[in-house]
Amino acid sequence: MADQERILPELLSKHQTQILESWSAEQLRNRRPGKAGISEEDLRGQCRDFLNALQEASQDDPSDDLQSPIWERARDILTDISREQSKHGASPSDIATFVFSLKQILFQLLQTEIGKRPEVFAREIWTTTLILDRLGLFTTQVALKIREEVIARQQSEMLELSTPVVKLWDGVLALPLIGTLDSERTQVVMESLLEEIVRTGAGIAIIDITGVPTVDTLVAQHLLKTVAAARLMGAECIISGIRPQIAATIVHLGVDLGDVSTKATLADAFAIALRRNNLVVTRTTPAARRQSAE
Amino acid sequence: MAIRSESLPILSSEDVVTVRRRVRAMAIEQGLKLIDQTKIITATSELARNTFVFGGGGTVLLEALESGGRYGVRLTFEDRGPGIADLTLAMKDGYTTGGGLGLGLSGAKRLSNEFEIDSRLGEGTRVTITRWR
């Protein structure tokens, strides 16, 4: 293979301006109406950068192995382009089309240049197809990766949203947990509870699991570890709202709740918290209220 | 794949402090969260102390890892001490020969994502731990 003449790189450098012109024109034509998209100038720049990298890489690498370091610049540029385009609302197939639309232009040029030598022509069509297909697939991978990043970010944002640590009274925090607790969510929730304890200086934190349908061993252990960690920091945790099924699970799993305070309801736990802070709640009558107002 | 590495001696209890500092710096560079930084430096402290107290001193190799977009820190503690006779027993919570709490090895394992130990009587001990971001 190595001693065979390499038509593609030569073609790319010889007809650089022409390819760039027709390719960018093609891109602009393909742009979906109504979408903001990137500016014409940026698009032209992206096309130029990519063509340069493609020319260099195909010049240096006879194996067409996209994983090799020679293709790194081309991959990097394509990654940037994919990111930029998807930021402007392009779909993964739009971005792949960006690469694939180069085929027709290159094929036409190959036809003009070497159309009279069928064997060479067939070989070059094949090589070019291979390279562009791989690069097109690569953009799809990048697009997928971008989606995954977005999903991961949204997940972590949701985790944060789903961990509202609320202040019930001076020195009393509550963490009402709702929904299924998996190990990761429990960990995040617990970390934010401990951070809030430090920030507010609250001596008592109530973890209410009324809204939690089931608890597995790992989650039960996370809860216990949080209680232990809070104690090391100098705060007390009360777990409230343990439903009968969960109590049964905890006993069944053999998890030792030890000397952790547990209460049936958040109200019971709050009453304990007030008592620990030497506070009492008293009922008053309208007459007494009027009297104290005078 | 290790993208950076450095080797440090562990010959005194001051060296343990230096190793902890370097591990923390690397953990921060690798983008580990505060809780994960704390876990790996605590594991470091336990293992570096073992190297110094039971292994009669040794070295630690710090490696910054990158693998498929994941970042991590790998530490390899090595000594040419007497080695550990019964690894299963040594890994148990509360088992100690040195008058400590016996939480060094088992605790370090709990604080790491990956843990490997290799010990030969009369030749020495090597412990490798990894914590990922």
Next chain:
Amino acid sequence: MDRIPILKLGDFLLVTVQVDMHDRLAMNLQEDLTDKIVSAHARGVLIDISALDMVDSFIGRMLGNIASMSRILDAETVVVGMRPAVAITLVELGLSLPGVRTALNVERGMEMLRATISVYAAEYSEYHGDPF
């Protein structure tokens, strides 16, 4: 620096750990504190570890020892200011320091010591008359 300073505040001793603790430093602190409890007739000890970025089994054991020894010497120990990440890690390591009393900060720790000591004093005077 090979020793951590111990401050005397009335009936209490205050230790603020501000350096990376190596093992010898921890041992020295344990010794110095027990000596000082006796020589200063201290009734309480506050150990502020809010500056520590980790507590391993050695430091954990030292804290436990100080608490037990001071109790024998009739002084209460309160460890204050442990950071969340440090606390989570210590629990994961397998240490929950059952014999050690804790508080969120120095102020709370001080209140806790005062409360404990006044209860003792009240009980003492109930049976033996006012000791002070």
